[in-house]
Amino acid sequence: MSENRCCPPPGNETSCCPPSPADVCGSSGKNSEVSAAEPTDDRPGYKLWPFVCGWQDSPAGRIPQIATRLTIADIIGRWQMRWGFGRARYSIAPGLYAIGSPSGDSPVLVTANYKMTFDIVRRDMHGHDVWLLVLDTKGVNVWCAAGKGTFGTDEILNQVHRANLGEVVNHRTLIVPQLGAPGVAAHKVRKACGFKVVYGPVRSRDLPDFLNNSMKVTPAMRRVTFSLSERLILTPVELVSMWRHILWSVLALFILGGIGPQIFSFSAASIRGSAAVAAGLVGLLTGAVIVPLLLPWLPGRAFAKKGAAAGLAAGVFGALVFIDSLRWLNTLALIMTITAISSWCAMHFTGSSTFTSPSGVEKEMRKAIPGQAAALLIGGLCWLASAF
């Protein structure tokens, strides 16, 4: 960091001056081969991305220089992703970008074209001069794209070639995020294009230490974690992704709730239907929110088991709260359905977790799904029977 300006570091601005373009770009000011981006840089058929703040000259032509300060729009966009809105189109154009004012000796970082990933990397690289080679992962993050192979050897070769990277830099090293490794074969990249792959840290926030420390990765930088905040931030998108199932279930519960001695009753539909929807929501929130939060402390290894345990506790608690108004059939229905739904939702959190293997998930599903189905069926029948 070579900044010695009147502006305080990001986060505690006291508005002594508006950020200068160089500040937004995080430029070190060492390199004069940078020009600012102007609105007139739009070309017929092309619109400049808002994060492009300048142009960096290189032997392979001018490369867009990107801002290292995120804007309000970037932050709103990130929250939209966390809540699952418009995830299918949150990508940026792949290719080579400049952060700061890199030269031919500057390191090359490889990343995905999911905009949230791209934003986090450029923010974390504030004050550094590096090249950023963005792969076309169809707007998917590095780890998931590596699992599918879109973040992989072929796409690295493709983008290295398209960007003429061999002309832009003098060295032959690519820094690939460690979680990209499932899609990349380092020895094949080297053989095909001459660039040596160095696997950098798992988390982008460790990149400054990694770069300042002659590309040494500490064991902690290599390990994937699943902390409370990491689990919490993944829960909204799980809930939102289920909204279709939730709507259909609510409709079905109101219709089934009306069935009774008078064949169909609208008052029963509203009273019994609401009670069933409430029970369903308790199961959903227990499995999709409470289980992720309490994951390390719930009994068992299988997520379905943890979900069932939490659901059983929630069901028994609900039965005790309404002990005066519930008949035994309702009580049984309440406990069985909440347990089943919670177990099912918790089992689906395996997809968000960082420590489950496909073999293990398949094993627990084969065991758990028959039990979940049986509990839901028994609970549902008890509930229907309780109307008569």
Added chain:
Amino acid sequence: MPSLRYLENVVTLRLNAEKCIGCGMCAEVCPHGVFTIEEGKARLMDRNACIECGACAGNCPVEALSVKAGVGCASAIINGWLTGKQPSCDCGGSC
């Protein structure tokens, strides 16, 4: 906090110690510290921590590692059962 561990003895990871040249790539790419390098050879230090991501096998230059790689995601596995294809994570954006 108790550490997060998944099911024991389920993963398909295999190491052929005879082929191994001890280059250390597997230990470098593994996100769960499954490998250690001892006396010029890789060793499975914590096989049950493996998530079958496939990074080690793909980066092994001498094919000393094998694993049935995939994603540990229930929705993906259900997709696989329903479509008869490989489990896929294209599950409505949740992963």
